[in-house]
Amino acid sequence: MTTNSLGFIGLGVMGEPMCRNLARKSGSAVHAHDLDSAALQRLAADGVQSAGSIAAVMKHADIVLLSLPSGEVVQQLAQQPDGLLANTRAGQIVIDLSTSPVDTTRALAKAFADKGVTFIDAPVARTRAAAEAGTLSVMVGADAATFERVKPLIATFATDIALCGPVGCGQVVKILNNMVLFETVVALSEAKAIGERAGVDPTLLFETLSKGSADSFALRSHGMKAMLPGAFPERAFSVRYARKDLAYALKLAQETGVDAKSARIVDEWYQAAIDAGLGDQYHPVVSRLLGGKT
Known part of the structure; x- marks a missing residue:
C-alpha cells in the first residue's frame, strides 16, 4: 500500500x-x-x-x-x-x-x-x-x-x-462506548464489594459471572485483569482521562435532552478517586473506593 x-x-x-x-x-x-x-x-x-x-x-x-x-x-x-x-x-x-x-x-x-x-x-x-x-x-x-x-x-x-x-458521528459512538464501559466498571466494582462483604471470593464471583449473562469485555479485562490483582498502573487510561471522556458524554446527553443519571453517578466516583489521590491511576481503581479502600 x-x-x-x-x-x-x-x-x-x-x-x-x-x-x-x-x-x-x-x-x-x-x-x-x-x-x-x-x-x-x-x-x-x-x-x-x-x-x-x-x-x-x-x-x-x-x-x-x-x-x-x-x-x-x-x-x-x-x-x-x-x-x-x-x-x-x-x-x-x-x-x-x-x-x-x-x-x-x-x-x-x-x-x-x-x-x-x-x-x-x-x-x-x-x-x-x-x-x-x-x-x-x-x-x-x-x-x-x-x-x-x-x-x-x-x-x-x-x-x-x-x-x-x-463528521462528528465517530465521536458520538466513541463517547458512548466509553460511557457504557465506565458505567459497567462501576457496576462491577459494586458487585465485587457486595460479594466480598457477603462472604464470596471475588475471583470466584467474576469467573462465575463470566459464564452467565453478566459477561462482558469490562468484566474480563477491567475486572479480572485489574480489579482482582489490584493492578492500577499509571500511564494507562487514568481516572482523569476517563473523567474527561465522561464529561463529553454528559455534555452530549445534556445537548440531546437525555437525563444520564448513571453517568453522573460514575462522575461522582471519579471525582472521589481524584480527591483521594488516585486520579493518575488506571480508572478501574475506583473499585478501591467502593470496597472501602484508598
Whole structure:
C-alpha cells in the first residue's frame, strides 16, 4: 500500500505505537511531531522523520493524523497562530484520532472546509497493547469517499473500522462506548464489594459471572485483569482521562435532552478517586473506593 506523504502529531501512549504501525505498513514517508523527543528518537528506527513543528508537518504531509490528549488540545493546536489551520493547504485531509467533543469536531470540520481541507474524526478504542499489535477499533465520522480513501491507512493500526456517519458521528459512538464501559466498571466494582462483604471470593464471583449473562469485555479485562490483582498502573487510561471522556458524554446527553443519571453517578466516583489521590491511576481503581479502600 502506498499513498501520499503522511504526518502524525501526538506520540503519547497511543500515538507512538499507531505512528510506528503506520510507518511500517503504509509504504509512505511519515513526518511526526511531538514535544517528547524520546518518542521521536524511538520511531526513527522505523523510518519516521522528525518534524520540528506543526508547520513542518503540515508542509510535508498530504494526510495528517492527530493523536492528542483531548478535544481542547486539538482545538488549541488547530487555532493557534502557528497551528494547523494557519499552515494547511487545500486538498489536505486531517484525521483526528483523539476523543473530542462532538460540537468541537463539527466546528473544526467547518473551519477546515473553509480552507478546502477535509477534517474527519476517527477516535480509537482498546488498549495500548492493541495499538502496538495493530488491533484497535476505530469509529469514523466522514463522507463515504473520504472514508474509503483513509481506511487503508487506519487499517495499519486497527482491525475493526466502522463508518458511523458524517463528521462528528465517530465521536458520538466513541463517547458512548466509553460511557457504557465506565458505567459497567462501576457496576462491577459494586458487585465485587457486595460479594466480598457477603462472604464470596471475588475471583470466584467474576469467573462465575463470566459464564452467565453478566459477561462482558469490562468484566474480563477491567475486572479480572485489574480489579482482582489490584493492578492500577499509571500511564494507562487514568481516572482523569476517563473523567474527561465522561464529561463529553454528559455534555452530549445534556445537548440531546437525555437525563444520564448513571453517568453522573460514575462522575461522582471519579471525582472521589481524584480527591483521594488516585486520579493518575488506571480508572478501574475506583473499585478501591467502593470496597472501602484508598
